[in-house]
Amino acid sequence: MKYKVAEEVALQEFGRMCEAHRVDIDESELSEEERSDFYDKRAKIVKAIRLGSLVVAENGLPTYTPRDGGDPLTFHPATGATVMALESHGKGKDIANLMAALTDMTRSAKGTFSKLSARDFTFCSHLAALFFTSE
Amino acid sequence: MIDRIVRNGGDVQLSSGAATYREMLLQVTRDYAGLPDVRTLTIGQIVFFFEGLRPELKKYTGKQSTPKIPSKRPPTRR
Numbered sequence: 001m002k003y004k005v006a007e008e009v010a011l012q013e014f015g016r017m018c019e020a021h022r023v024d025i026d027e028s029e030l031s032e033e034e035r036s037d038f039y040d041k042r043a044k045i046v047k048a049i050r051l052g053s054l055v056v057a058e059n060g061l062p063t064y065t066p067r068d069g070g071d072p073l074t075f076h077p078a079t080g081a082t083v084m085a086l087e088s089h090g091k092g093k094d095i096a097n098l099m100a101a102l103t104d105m106t107r108s109a110k111g112t113f114s115k116l117s118a119r120d121f122t123f124c125s126h127l128a129a130l131f132f133t134s135e
Numbered sequence: 136m137i138d139r140i141v142r143n144g145g146d147v148q149l150s151s152g153a154a155t156y157r158e159m160l161l162q163v164t165r166d167y168a169g170l171p172d173v174r175t176l177t178i179g180q181i182v183f184f185f186e187g188l189r190p191e192l193k194k195y196t197g198k199q200s201t202p203k204i205p206s207k208r209p210p211t212r213r
Binding site: 022078079080084087132 | 137151152153156160174175179
């Protein structure tokens with residue numbers, strides 16, 4: 001695997017992205033479980049930044065280019081519409097609801113996420129999960 | 136760390152951000168009549184408005200003293 005970005009730079013980019021999405025990355029108040037979950041998410045995102053598939057713009061908004069093909073997806077901060085989208089398909093249909101929320105956050109066309117490969121979709125869902133925690 | 140909501144007069148952390156912001160969104164929509172279109176509010180704005188309600192929510196959801204139940208015993212005749 002060829003990395004395009006150094007780890008230190010990728011970590012800084014991660015910090016900028018979290019700031020733009022008002023995600024608190026101060027680990028001091030996290031429990032053991034939360035800390036381990038945070039490290040897991042961070043490692044996946046930092047790896048994508050290092051590979052060049054996730055690029056953080058000057059305004060801190062991340063753009064993910066699916067590795068298995070598809071248009072780049074820019075993640076905007078979640079809004080009330082994103083929260084409402086999480087209930088688009090009723091209870092028990094978690095994946096469909098997550099796709100609706102991701103579609104809203106990326107302001108992409110309906111069905112975009114259903115066409116992604118499993119690993120690209122999984123990565124996008126990790127990113128969204130990070131943005132649904134805050135300070 | 137996920138923001139906290141209010142339950143029984145105290146701050147409580149739910150297991151997911153989605154459930155937390157859903158509840159916050161519903162609460163601010165209910166309590167602020169002049170709110171702009173809630174679909175356009177960012178999570179930060181939803182939390183901001185919710186923080187304004189937090190003391191009130193704590194006050195009204197806190198444990199209250201048990202109301203006095205009238206005795207079922209019939210009044211005694213003299």
